[in-house]
């Protein structure tokens with residue numbers, strides 16, 4: 082269902098969609114029941130058939146069971162939803178599968194800044210590739226991201242991954258994703274961050290290993306000279 | 322008689338209605354200030370009275386990503402999305418309006434060496450003019466109405482290839498970039514801008 086509305090392009094997209102489906106199904110059944118009861122009562126208790134209304138306080142056990150029993154069923158449904166939601170939460174947010182690559186993502190007013198580790202697959206080295214509003218990743222690869230905010234709250238949202246993570250100034254938040262489908266998808270800031278929030282969009286390009294290697298090759302040289310000039314190398318020197 | 326009324330009516334609506342440019346300027350005010358005199362806190366420079374051709378060109382390259390898209394350009398990255406909300410038509414209208422605003426005499430915040438600055442400015446005068454008034458033919462803007470802190474930032478940006486690095490996406494910026502590279506350090510940048518400021522009197 083969700084898949085038809087918006088494509089699933091990460092390893093955990095289907096699991097999250099299934100929680101949404103589960104909620105829709107359970108709530109949908111109850112919606113149908115409620116509508117059935119309401120409409121049948123409207124039909125059954127017309128003025129012609131039952132001219133005089135009865136007032137029921139619900140104090141006797143016989144009357145009360147219609148409330149209690151329904152309550153237990155609703156709680157049971159809640160528990161089922163909670164269990165599946167907690168499983169999805171644990172899988173997506175609480176655990177970290179081993180990284181095959183680590184990128185840095187910085188949200189700032191009003192741009193997304195991405196740092197690819199480059200050919201050596203190591204962040205904070207001279208061959209890092211910095212891009213603005215465009216993130217290139219390899220398909221079927223587990224990525225860790227280090228998410229930062231430079232000024233105010235932002236939220237990194239990739240709808241096709243079913244991923245959304247707030248970025249908080251002063252914190253480095255680690256998360257992960259594994260793209261499963263090549264293509265170009267939207268990234269949007271999902272936390273009000275000022276006048277340019279609405280246009281704080283970016284693009285994620287999920288590409289085959291060959292296409293990604295070609296992209297790395299193409300951006301390699303120009304970024305090395307740039308990194309040597311600017312702060313990246315200084316950062317390196319401090320780290321060593 | 323009828324005609325006179327109609328004419329009077331038309332005249333009154335045209336004089337009282339806000340122009341499109343003025344309405345669009347509401348957006349700019351939040352950073353560039355009510356009168357377009359800039360706001361140092363958000364790094365937004367004075368724009369009131371800049372030439373129309375220059376504003377149009379800057380908004381166009383901001384929108385297309387030729388300026389303000391470098392990862393180290395925080396101020397540019399705040400301006401770029403603003404330009405992206407404008408259509409080419411909007412850009413023309415708002416540039417029209419901003420260019421007729423009364424320019425300010427910006428406050429002096431630099432105290433560089435005037436003599437050294439004067440010597441350095443000889444190079445700049447070739448394009449920006451003896452008086453720093455700019456030269457439309459060479460696409461070089463006036464430097465006299467912009468804030469000094471902003472001009473120094475731009476010189477650093479040009480020198481560090483943050484602005485005007487790519488001749489394809491920012492052709493005129495690319496002619497300025499090597500000029501900034503002739504200034505050896507920040508000291509020299511401050512000196513030359515101090516001199517530019519002195520041209521006002």
Ligand SMILES: [Cu+2]
Pocket residue numbers: 234235236270271272273274275278279281
């Ligand atoms: Cu935002």
